[in-house]
Amino acid sequence: MKIFKGLAGIGYIRKLKEFKLAGIYIHIPFCRQACHYCDFHFSTNLDSMSRMAEMICRELELRKGYLRGQDIKTVYFGGGTPSLLPVALIEMILGQIAKTYNAGWEEVTLEANPDDLSSEKLATWKYLGVDRLSLGIQSFDEEVLKFYNRAHTAEESKSAIEKARKVGFEKFSLDLIYGFPQPNHDLWKRDLATAIAQNPGHISSYALTVEEKTALGMWSKRGRFTPADEDFVAEQFEILQEQSSKSGYIQYEVSNFGKPGQFALHNRNYWQGVPYLGVGPSAHSFDGKNRGANSASNARYLKVLGQENTPFTEDNLSEDERLNEYILTGLRTLWGIDFDVIHSDFGVDLLSSRQAVIRQMEAEGWLIWKDKNLSLSKKGKLLADSIAAALFI
Structure with a gap:
């Protein structure tokens, strides 16, 4: 891990x-x-x-x-x-x-x-x-x-x-x-x-x-x-x-x-999108909205912190990037992605805009519905990144 x-x-x-x-x-x-x-x-x-x-x-x-x-x-x-x-x-x-x-x-x-x-x-x-x-x-x-x-x-x-x-x-x-x-x-x-x-x-x-x-x-x-x-x-x-x-x-x-x-x-x-702080060289962090990473150099890490500064660079994500990452990570899990959350938090009716793609992937046996949550089947997990990319904004 x-x-x-x-x-x-x-x-x-x-x-x-x-x-x-x-x-x-x-x-x-x-x-x-x-x-x-x-x-x-x-x-x-x-x-x-x-x-x-x-x-x-x-x-x-x-x-x-x-x-x-x-x-x-x-x-x-x-x-x-x-x-x-x-x-x-x-x-x-x-x-x-x-x-x-x-x-x-x-x-x-x-x-x-x-x-x-x-x-x-x-x-x-x-x-x-x-x-x-x-x-x-x-x-x-x-x-x-x-x-x-x-x-x-x-x-x-x-x-x-x-x-x-x-x-x-x-x-x-x-x-x-x-x-x-x-x-x-x-x-x-x-x-x-x-x-x-x-x-x-x-x-x-x-x-x-x-x-x-x-x-x-x-x-x-x-x-x-x-x-x-x-x-x-x-x-x-x-x-x-x-x-x-x-x-x-x-x-x-x-x-x-x-x-x-x-x-x-x-x-x-x-x-599941829980915030975390990553410390140490190359460690990544996520505050619930944006992410970032520390310098991937031991020498630089020690030098910067020795000067009472932090080696962290934040990556501010756009709303579309956040939504795409929610799709990418959520689909990989047992719990899948929630279309109500996508609509309420991102203002996107993804179910309608990607309806044809979703139906095609359902027919291939790659997707599983649990109420309004969509996740990958065992077969679909072989194609996780490609399926997520097909749903991206």
Whole structure:
């Protein structure tokens, strides 16, 4: 699970405002080594971790007005690799949040790599208030892990879950990657079966994507790596849907599967338009109307905050952009888009203006109606972005 970039419309905000919900995302921009597929912002130079935590606390203080006093219900440590951060620094950041915000949080998530997890560290996180772990498993196949340049082994993945349960953790999410090029689907079926056998409450799964500035991107450009074709990847997505459903998971967002009562609260709130503050290099924020992002440079981040300024640049959205983002994010979820909200909040009769397109997509079996809410069918989730684009203003 990684940074969702604050894409949301204002309709959900009006519905949820009465609860004064909000979240805080903490981007920890450090990794022990670079995974060959990853294009998120991080550094393998760990020397500035203490200074970074100090400046994250300073940003939390300087931007305390961003969420307009809303209660902080979720905190999410993402990255990067937050599990590399010394526990004293995690304690310092959580303490700053508690001191500066109305922090009656209901969920504190920390992304972790299996090779970082000692029983002592896990117990300390639990004591500090972390109650949910998002484990970067990616695969249970040793050769695939080596190809991805992951630092852990398959056995360490299983051991990490056992250790966490022993110290009292009950909420887990496992990250998995599908679409690794193979002659058949046997590898993916084994990975998925092994993950489900660990009985996590939540699974996040993403297709292997070749990003230009990654090792995979360079290998692909030079002909050293050939990605799987779209049909192969789509078939693996359908296997994921089928097997997770049989095991009691609900696909509440295109890439996220949770058992009843175990949806990731922070993750769900992103897609439902709940405001959140993102701190740390490259972190994104959303205030309920506009979004923005911090500089994606550790050095610049430290320098700017050291001068008592913030590295945040706001992106003011037009009404059409907000509506399109509401459509894009809402359709990806179990709850879909509400045409009454679109009409009342945006002044657009989308149901009438896109009637022919909607009917055509209904005939293809891509859409599901629940009262006046429209969401994607299992088949439609394969085409989520294209379907949303067909409805855009």
